[in-house]
Amino acid sequence: QKEVEQDPGPLSVPEGAIVSLNCTYSNSAFQYFMWYRQYSRKGPELLMYTYSSGNKEDGRFTAQVDKSSKYISLFIRDSQPSDSATYLCAPRGGSQGNLIFGKGTKLSVKP
């Protein structure tokens, strides 16, 4: 079993839709949870950063972590064509510096 599972998509939605992106993980030691957005030929760009379970909101983006079910979600409201990118979930253990990445979900928002 992989440490982080993420549906690679691709996922295509119309502009203005609510997007739900999800990951599951297996290591209960993970305490920090990050979402990165990656545009083509660019590096991962930090989008959301949460600690332990709960919700965090930043503009149109909401990150949710449910440690009891080892489930991570990212919601994008009022999606825009500029949101078209690959979204990577990356949990991290508290005692380690390294992130464990999912494969990424490719999102396309159509105007």
Next chain:
Amino acid sequence: EAGVTQFPSHSVIEKGQTVTLRCDPISGHDNLYWYRRVMGKEIKFLLHFVKESKQDESGMPNNRFLAERTGGTYSTLKVQPAELEDSGVYFCASSATWGGSPLHFGNGTRLTVT
């Protein structure tokens, strides 16, 4: 604030040759990481520096890879001799602290070994 900078952005070399990748972290970030993405796979951890010391190099694939961070500033990753399976995108990231702060990534070096 300048971000993480990587050089070169793209490198094409022949099998058996040597390539050196460079990473300049965000100023003041003591923690520097190298990651790699090979075709169709997840981004994988290679190693982690705290200042000039290697904190964790458990992800380094073999002894053809040598990472250095002299003086605790920029870092280099040398591949010698390069093999076909070394092709991929090499990302560098930095963070201010070890466990509690997020990692900021550069745009990567795309390495092609022919």
